[in-house]
Amino acid sequence: MATRNPNKVRELQHLLADLAVEVLSLADRPDVPEVVEDGDTFAANAVKKASAVAAATRLPALADDSGLEVEALHGQPGVQSARYAGAGHDDAANNHKLLAALAGVPPTRRTARFRCAIALADPTGRPGAAVEVREGTCEGVILDAPRGQNGFGYDPLFLYPELGRTFAELTLEEKSRLSHRARALSAMLPVLREYLGG
Numbered sequence: 001m002a003t004r005n006p007n008k009v010r011e012l013q014h015l016l017a018d019l020a021v022e023v024l025s026l027a028d029r030p031d032v033p034e035v036v037e038d039g040d041t042f043a044a045n046a047v048k049k050a051s052a053v054a055a056a057t058r059l060p061a062l063a064d065d066s067g068l069e070v071e072a073l074h075g076q077p078g079v080q081s082a083r084y085a086g087a088g089h090d091d092a093a094n095n096h097k098l099l100a101a102l103a104g105v106p107p108t109r110r111t112a113r114f115r116c117a118i119a120l121a122d123p124t125g126r127p128g129a130a131v132e133v134r135e136g137t138c139e140g141v142i143l144d145a146p147r148g149q150n151g152f153g154y155d156p157l158f159l160y161p162e163l164g165r166t167f168a169e170l171t172l173e174e175k176s177r178l179s180h181r182a183r184a185l186s187a188m189l190p191v192l193r194e195y196l197g198g
């Protein structure tokens with residue numbers, strides 16, 4: 001898994017639990033160089049990360065690029081989600097900036113979606129093994145104060161209206177059933193199963 005985010009590793013490992021594969025992440029491979037995420041889309045960044053990590057490790061690599069698109073902010077923070085408040089991946093600062101940007105915006109106009117692109121890259125270059133990408137989204141509403149202790153990133157501000165709870169108020173099992181990452185991965189699962197030989 002081409003990620004350094006331990007929360008993503010936990011979620012993806014949970015989602016892949018029934019496949020007979022050993023899952024490593026970049027935490028196991030500190031030698032792999034950092035990939036610059038400079039694409040305009042989640043898909044472009046996921047392809048870049050998966051391809052670079054497959055080439056560096058000579059292992060099949062799965063990369064996730066994901067983030068939050070807020071309608072009242074014209075799709076921001078989007079591909080900048082991890083760095084919205086500046087470099088350093090500080091979830092609290094990102095959430096604080098998002099709340100400030102939406103100050104005074106009424107609940108009906110606080111709609112948002114999480115989007116995730118997952119790319120699978122094969123290191124061998126064997127025929128039919130081109131990079132595959134699948135996407136998933138999840139619709140919600142940005143609250144005006146955080147709720148819940150689970151998850152990561154923007155989860156405490158992201159209300160999932162069907163359940164009346166934020167993503168940070170869901171268990172890992174619940175989030176793993178309905179998140180943008182779960183939806184992207186479930187679209188990728190048939191590709192992965194075929195890739196792994198049925």
Ligand code: ITT
Nearest residue numbers: 003004005064065066067068081082152153154155
């Ligand atoms: P890697 O690039 O190493 O995978 P990262 O955290 O930098 O880790 P991204 O570039 O994909 O990952 O940025 C994703 C950001 O979008 C993440 O830091 C959160 O701020 C937000 N995000 C993505 N998925 C999320 C989720 O399920 N819940 C809450 N926030 C999420």
